[in-house]
Amino acid sequence: MSYHPGRHFLQIPGPSNTPLPVLAAIAKPTIDHRGPEFGKLGREVLAGIRTIFKTEKPVVIYPASGTGAWEAALLNTLSPGDRVIMFETGWFSTLWSRMASKLGIEAEVIPGDWRHGVDAGAIGALLAEDKEKRIKAVCVVHNETSTGVASGIPAVRRAIDAAGHPALLIVDTISSLGSIDYRHDEWGVDVTVGGSQKGLMLPPGLSFNAVSDKARAAAKTAKLPRSFFDWEEMFAINDKGFFPYTPSTNLLQGLKVAIDMLHEEGLDNVFARHDRAAEATRRCVRHWGLEIQCADPAEYSSVLTAIRLPEGHSADALRAEILERSNMSLGNGLGPLADKAFRIGHLGDFHDLMVTGVLTGVEMGLRARGIPHRAGGVAAAMDYLGGNRGAMAAAAE
Numbered sequence: 001m002s003y004h005p006g007r008h009f010l011q012i013p014g015p016s017n018t019p020l021p022v023l024a025a026i027a028k029p030t031i032d033h034r035g036p037e038f039g040k041l042g043r044e045v046l047a048g049i050r051t052i053f054k055t056e057k058p059v060v061i062y063p064a065s066g067t068g069a070w071e072a073a074l075l076n077t078l079s080p081g082d083r084v085i086m087f088e089t090g091w092f093s094t095l096w097s098r099m100a101s102k103l104g105i106e107a108e109v110i111p112g113d114w115r116h117g118v119d120a121g122a123i124g125a126l127l128a129e130d131k132e133k134r135i136k137a138v139c140v141v142h143n144e145t146s147t148g149v150a151s152g153i154p155a156v157r158r159a160i161d162a163a164g165h166p167a168l169l170i171v172d173t174i175s176s177l178g179s180i181d182y183r184h185d186e187w188g189v190d191v192t193v194g195g196s197q198k199g200l201m202l203p204p205g206l207s208f209n210a211v212s213d214k215a216r217a218a219a220k221t222a223k224l225p226r227s228f229f230d231w232e233e234m235f236a237i238n239d240k241g242f243f244p245y246t247p248s249t250n251l252l253q254g255l256k257v258a259i260d261m262l263h264e265e266g267l268d269n270v271f272a273r274h275d276r277a278a279e280a281t282r283r284c285v286r287h288w289g290l291e292i293q294c295a296d297p298a299e300y301s302s303v304l305t306a307i308r309l310p311e312g313h314s315a316d317a318l319r320a321e322i323l324e325r326s327n328m329s330l331g332n333g334l335g336p337l338a339d340k341a342f343r344i345g346h347l348g349d350f351h352d353l354m355v356t357g358v359l360t361g362v363e364m365g366l367r368a369r370g371i372p373h374r375a376g377g378v379a380a381a382m383d384y385l386g387g388n389r390g391a392m393a394a395a396a397e
């Protein structure tokens with residue numbers, strides 16, 4: 001590939017674009033992770049990250065991708081042979097359930113169609129049948145990054161409570177944290193799993209477990225073997241701002257700035273900005289006449305939109321065309337959606353002009369590949385973002 005002038009558009013649904021102040025913080029010299037300067041940084045990020053999870057409880061930070069924090073959540077709370085309920089929302093929930101099986105956990109996966117979110121009623125029904133309380137946890141993905149479907153977590157909590165079941169609630173927020181409203185304490189979640197490279201606007205390499213008192217108590221008797229991921233090793237030294245092994249010092253420098261930036265904008269404003277980018281994208285896609293993978297408007301993800309191509313057209317060829325033509329990376333279709341769908345990430349450090357730029361690149365790609373669509377989708381997005389009330393009313397009719 002020859003040199004591409006202009007800035008690369010990284011529009012996969014994570015890793016997202018890292019803002020310059022975060023990159024600058026990461027580029028600062030590495031400091032002594034046992035020294036006083038680090039202790040202060042450690043205390044700041046360990047306190048700061050709680051405000052993003054909306055929890056008063058401790059948050060463990062691992063030098064690992066999100067997959068590591070998935071594993072940590074299971075290892076710290078479960079014993080070999082324990083039963084858990086998982087819900088097949090898409091590729092990421094499937095990977096997580098495979099991991100559970102590899103770890104010796106009996107994962108009962110409720111099948112899904114990859115177009116809808118978690119069915120809390122189906123979870124509640126399984127829990128109600130479990131008279132002996134053998135099910136130890138319910139594990140769900142908040143924002144399924146393979147499909148662009150966001151599930152309601154409070155409904156899952158209510159289903160567990162309505163069944164009077166003691167199972168832990170474990171939630172993957174790797175692609176929603178910092179982009180879609182999330183409340184670890186208020187929603188009664190026991191372990192929340194997060195990652196650095198999506199809504200938190202950092203490069204990959206950090207991941208998180210927010211831990212409720214109930215989860216911490218479960219860890220006392222959980223027998224899956226763990227060492228690197230052991231929460232108690234972290235808790236023992238995190239109070240002073242330190243870690244049991246060398247943390248990702250420079251990424252933590254970036255995390256401090258990213259947390260400050262999220263609060264400077266205001267979390268509610270951040271969420272509203274994501275909602276807006278997502279709505280503009282969907283208006284554009286509908287104008288093109290292409291199909292959105294998420295089947296229920298109540299479950300649309302504000303982080304990404306997965307778009308299906310008409311039969312006989314290759315989503316991978318479209319993405320390759322757009323990369324070559326416009327220097328923009330889009331997400332591929334995962335699992336059964338491979339080559340059938342592509343994903344537009346609209347998350348993290350992102351504004352209106354980037355939304356229209358991204359959509360313009362996609363529309364040019366559709367034209368170049370001869371994929372049937374109604375031209376002018378970007379104008380529909382502009383009408384929405386620019387607040388053209390007349391056009392919006394017409395579109396609603």
Ligand SMILES: *Cc1c(COP(=O)(O)O)cnc(C)c1O
Pocket residue numbers: 014065066067068092141143144145172173174175195204
């Ligand atoms: C990205 C992602 C993961 C995997 O995280 P890695 O950082 O790639 O290990 C897991 N779950 C969801 C929902 C994700 O979006």
